[in-house]
Amino acid sequence: MASPLLSLRKINKSFGPVHVLKNVDFDAYAGKVTALVGDNGAGKSTLIKCIAGIYTPETGEFIFEGNKVTIAGPRDATALGIEIVYQDLALCDNLDIVHNMFLGREEKSGITLNESTMESMAKKTLDGLSVRTVKSIRQKVASLSGGQRQTVAIARAVLWNSKVVILDEPTAALGVAQTEQVLKLVRQLADNGLAVIVISHNLNDVFQVADNIAAMYLGTMAAQVEKNSVTQNDVVRLITTGSSDAIAGAKK
C-alpha cells in the first residue's frame, strides 16, 4: 500500500484522570475511505477531534504528507486541508445552500459579498460530487431533506480543496435511500483523491464503502485492517473484545 497521507503515532489524550486515548496509531490514505469503528465511548469522537485540532493530545505525533506537523487548533487543521463534518451538521436553516457552504469564508469583492463567484464555485463543487438532487442552490437549507443536508455539509467540507475529510456518523439519521445516496457521495470523495475518514456504527455501511477499517476498543486501537482481509464477524470481535488474535490481516 502507498504511504499514508495522514498518520497518527502513539497519541495519548486524557480528560483529568480519565485516560481516553492510549497510544493510538491511525493511518488515513489518499483516495481511500477509512472507517473508524468501536463501541460507544471507545474514543472515536475524541480521536477525530484531536485530528481536527479541537483537542490537543498530551503526547503523540502527527505525520502529514510525510512531514511531522503540529495541530494546535482548528485553524492548523484547516490550513493543512483537514475538514470535519459534524454529526449534527451545524447548518443554518435560514440561509441558502451557497451561503451555508461559504459561511465564515465568504468570497468578497471589496466589502461586498461576491455572490456570483460563490454561486459558481458552489455549483462546480456540487457537480464535481455528482450531486443532482437539489433543485436550486439558492434554496434555503430548511427545505432540504436529511440526505440533502448531509450533502451540503459534505460539499462545504470539500469546497476548499481539502485533502482529508472526516465524517462523524454521516448516515445515522437517514433512511435507506438517503443512506445509499450519502454512501455514494462518500465513495465519490475518495475517488476524487481525498483521504476520507468515516465514523460509523453500521457495519453494513462500513463494509459497503470502506477500504480500511480501524477498530477502537476502550481507548486503544485494536487493529487497523484492510476490509478485504476480514469478515464482519472479525470486526464485531475486534469491537467487543479488542482482540485481533484471530485476524490474519491485522498489523497491530
Added chain:
Amino acid sequence: MSEQITIEKSLRDWWSKVKAGQVGALPAILGLVVLCLVFGSMSSVFLTPGNFANLLTQAAAVTVIAMGLIFVLLLGEIDLSAGYAAGVCGAILVIMITEMDYAWYIAFPVSILGGVVLGAFIGYLVAQLKIPSFVVTLATFLAFQGLLLLLVGEGGTIRIEDPVILAVENKNLSVSASWIFFFVTAGAYVLSGLWKFSKRRRAGLVDSLFKFWVIKTIGLIVIGVAATSALTVERSNNPELVSLRGIPYVVPVILVLLVGATFVLTRTSYGLHIYAVGGNAEAARRAGINVKMVRITAFMICSGFAAVAGMIFVSRANSISPTTGGSSTLLYAVGAAVIGGTSLFGGKGKVSDAILGGLVVAVIDNGMALLGYPAGIKFMVTGAVLLISATIDAVSRRGASAG
C-alpha cells in the same frame, strides 16, 4: 411564448417561497391596503394629501427604532429599552444645543455616539455575561427612563430652536426637489437591480426571479409617482399665508437609513453573519464567526438607530420631555418589525419590514383617531394586528420546518 413561461415560473417560484414559510411582505401589504380602503371609506380626511404627509411624519420615529431593532431581532434577541434609548439620546441632543450652544452637526453625532455606547453596554452584558437580553433590557428600560428623567428634570421639558433639527419633521423639500429626489431614488433602484442581474447573467447564472423583480419595480415606481404627486399638491388651508407642499425632510432621512442598513444586511459578510447567528449560533461559531462580536455590534446598531429616532422625536415635539420614547413607543416599534414580517424567533427579517410595519401601525393610529375612537380601542386593535402577525410568523415557521 417563452416570456409567458418565465413569468409563470417566477410567480410559481415566489409562491412556493410563500408556502415554504417565507411569506415575506405579502400579509403586511395586504393589511395596509385593506386598512387604507376601510379608513378611506369611513373618513373623508384619511385619504387627503395633508393627512398622508402627517402620517409619514407620525410614523417616522417608531419606524427608525424598528429598523434598528431588526438587527437585534434577527439574532433572536430583543431590546426593550430602545424607546428610552431614543429619549436619552434626544436629551443629549437638546441639552447640547439649547443649554450648551453646540451646533447641530456636533450635537447630533455625539447623541448617536451616546446611543452606540448604551448599545455596547447592553451587548456586552448579553454576549459576554450571557444574561438573556429580555432581562438586561428590562433593566436598562428602567435605567434609561431614570437617566432621561435626571437629564431633563422632573416634570420639565427643554425646548429646542435649532432650525435644522426642527426642519426634519416640520419642513418639506421644494416641489422640484421632491421630484428630483423621486427620480434619483427610482433611477438608482432600477440601475442597481439591473446591474445585479446583468452581473449574474455574465457569470452564467440563470435567474427566474428577474421577471418578478420587473413587476415589483414597476409597482414600486407607480406607488412612488402617486406618493410624490400627492405630496407635491398644496396642502395648506391658507396657501397665501403659508404654503405647504413637498416631501417631508424625514422621508429622505429614512431612505438613507434604509439603503445603508439594507446594504449592510444583504451585501456584506457582517450581514450574512447576523443571519447565521440568528439561524444557528453554534453553526456560526464552528464556521469561525465571532459570535460575541456580532451580538455586541447588533445592539450598538440598534441603539444608534434609536438615537436618530430620538432626534426625530425632538424635531416633532420641538422639545424633549421625561416621557419622550416612553409609553407605547417600544411596543409599537417591535410591533412594526413583526407586522412587517420580521420573526421574533430570529434569523428572518429585512430592514424594509420596519417601513411597512411602521406604516401599518401609524395608519391604525391615525385612522382610528380620525374616526374618533378612544385610545383604548386603538391599542386593542393594534394589539390584535400584532397578534395576527405573530401568528403568521409562528405558523409559517412551522410550515418551513415541516417542509
